[in-house]
Amino acid sequence: MISPPSDTSASLFGNYGSERFFDEMFASDLNPRNHYQKLGEQLFSMSARDLIQKQQSSDLFFINQGITFTVYGDSQGTEKIIPYDLLPRIIRNEEWKKLERGLSQRIQALNLFLKDIYSEEKIIRSKIIPRELIYSCKHYRPEMRGLKVPGDVYVSIAGTDLIRDKSGEYFVLEDNLRVPSGVSYMLTCRSVMKQIFPSLFRDYGVLPVDNYSQVLLQKLKELAPRQSSGDPTVVLLSPGVFNSAYFEHTYLARLMGIPLVEGHDLVYHNNRIFMRTTAGLKKVDVIYRRIDDDFIDPLIFRPDSSLGVAGLFNAYRAGNVNLANAIGTGVADDKAVYAYVPDMIRYYLGEEPVIRNVETYLTTRPDHFSYVLDHLDELVVKAVGESGGYGMLIGPHSTRKEQEVFRDLIRKNPRNYIAQPTLSLSTSPCFVDNGKIEPRHIDLRPYILSGNTTTLVPGGLTRVALKRGSLVVNSSQGGGAKDTWVLEEGD
Numbered sequence: 001m002i003s004p005p006s007d008t009s010a011s012l013f014g015n016y017g018s019e020r021f022f023d024e025m026f027a028s029d030l031n032p033r034n035h036y037q038k039l040g041e042q043l044f045s046m047s048a049r050d051l052i053q054k055q056q057s058s059d060l061f062f063i064n065q066g067i068t069f070t071v072y073g074d075s076q077g078t079e080k081i082i083p084y085d086l087l088p089r090i091i092r093n094e095e096w097k098k099l100e101r102g103l104s105q106r107i108q109a110l111n112l113f114l115k116d117i118y119s120e121e122k123i124i125r126s127k128i129i130p131r132e133l134i135y136s137c138k139h140y141r142p143e144m145r146g147l148k149v150p151g152d153v154y155v156s157i158a159g160t161d162l163i164r165d166k167s168g169e170y171f172v173l174e175d176n177l178r179v180p181s182g183v184s185y186m187l188t189c190r191s192v193m194k195q196i197f198p199s200l201f202r203d204y205g206v207l208p209v210d211n212y213s214q215v216l217l218q219k220l221k222e223l224a225p226r227q228s229s230g231d232p233t234v235v236l237l238s239p240g241v242f243n244s245a246y247f248e249h250t251y252l253a254r255l256m257g258i259p260l261v262e263g264h265d266l267v268y269h270n271n272r273i274f275m276r277t278t279a280g281l282k283k284v285d286v287i288y289r290r291i292d293d294d295f296i297d298p299l300i301f302r303p304d305s306s307l308g309v310a311g312l313f314n315a316y317r318a319g320n321v322n323l324a325n326a327i328g329t330g331v332a333d334d335k336a337v338y339a340y341v342p343d344m345i346r347y348y349l350g351e352e353p354v355i356r357n358v359e360t361y362l363t364t365r366p367d368h369f370s371y372v373l374d375h376l377d378e379l380v381v382k383a384v385g386e387s388g389g390y391g392m393l394i395g396p397h398s399t400r401k402e403q404e405v406f407r408d409l410i411r412k413n414p415r416n417y418i419a420q421p422t423l424s425l426s427t428s429p430c431f432v433d434n435g436k437i438e439p440r441h442i443d444l445r446p447y448i449l450s451g452n453t454t455t456l457v458p459g460g461l462t463r464v465a466l467k468r469g470s471l472v473v474n475s476s477q478g479g480g481a482k483d484t485w486v487l488e489e490g491d
Helices: 007-013 034-044 048-065 093-117 131-135 183-196 198-204 212-222 248-254 313-316 329-333 337-347 366-374 400-412
Strands: 027-028 067-070 079-081 084-091 157-164 168-178 234-237 266-268 273-276 280-283 287-288 320-326 381-382 392-394 415-421 427-431 439-444 448-449 454-455 461-464 480-487
Touching: 007 168, 007 400, 034 084, 034 131, 034 198, 048 183, 079 093, 084 427, 084 439, 093 157, 093 168, 093 329, 093 337, 093 448, 093 454, 131 329, 157 248, 157 427, 168 337, 183 198, 183 212, 212 287, 212 427, 212 448, 248 313, 248 461, 273 313, 280 454, 313 381, 320 480, 329 337, 329 415, 366 400, 366 415, 392 400, 400 415, 427 480
Parallel strands: 084 480, 234 287, 287 320
Antiparallel strands: 067 079, 157 168, 157 439, 157 448, 266 273, 273 280, 381 392, 381 415, 427 439, 439 461, 448 454, 461 480
């Protein structure tokens, strides 16, 4: 049995309680779940001063590494060091295996869906998904129709957001399939944790995430066009230093040992893409692109873009270079299309979803439209194409004026919005700025890598809503991150 908390640690936990929510660490009161026992023993032997010292050490690590993200429109400056919580989120191996099965199933169905809607449209003709829903999606790219994608892998890198409700069941909240970010935080959170809790990390038997970059590189090489000879040349295409995720671009390129390039570093010639080097032009086989579709090729999409490469789409269409992720994948992470992913799984795989969706109301349906307008004070309303916590109304935390604004927006453009129940996101203990350990709401973003096979590195990014009572975990909205430990078999 775990030792009861000392007077010092009892003060550290203060009035900890999350009875209305599923708490990741505590089953009741301050009684840790079995797989959190060792962490509980460590925390019950510590004081606030001990944790403050560790927090300062971790902050210094992030500062020295230059690990930042950008908050646009912040009057105090845009570059921020990501808030990092000291206390890990721990997942049992059995639990993780179910998540692996469910996410692998989901990405397989989504790849089949993307291939289908850009070719035979069987799912549309079978009336599983409305044609107008697909064609009205702003990320649908008719230019992709009939284009052969190597290995039929449209989505090679995905970051799917999971939440747990008050019963402890996992649900998929949304899919991020265009240019999913955040994996650098997963890797750097792990580096920090090894330094500040080395013995605890060792004793727990945590599965490694350090090989993510090499797994990613292997998957990217597997996507090379068939006619490529020798070791494929892979590059990471970034919009440049002013992009909010530029640290991640440089970090991943360095870990994979591949060139980090911008549009002006690449040249189109004779239906191929070449990279400028000091030794001359070098043919590129695979581009891990961190640029949205709109900016990838000014000859096909936005003519005012200076970020992409003129002619790139022609080389892509000719099969001489591959892109990860494929152009047009954004149609599958449209929040209205999300509602149909369980139907995709049943249609393409003949299986029931291993991980369920959150109940979703489509305001394009008359019955849902009326219900949403009548219950704005209870629901979470989201713009279908937004990310980062923008374009969202959290009904129970909103004012009547905010509700009226969204009521007008929905009436003017029902296709642009969906609604979901306000979820009771699970909580996890966090060391907050008042020197106490308190529960905060969290989600989980595992990263799914697809090539010849599908792989999940065990863990992911646990995002934390650091503001008391907040349900918004995005870093751009005041959220933070914590390390995610998946335990070895039998732990």
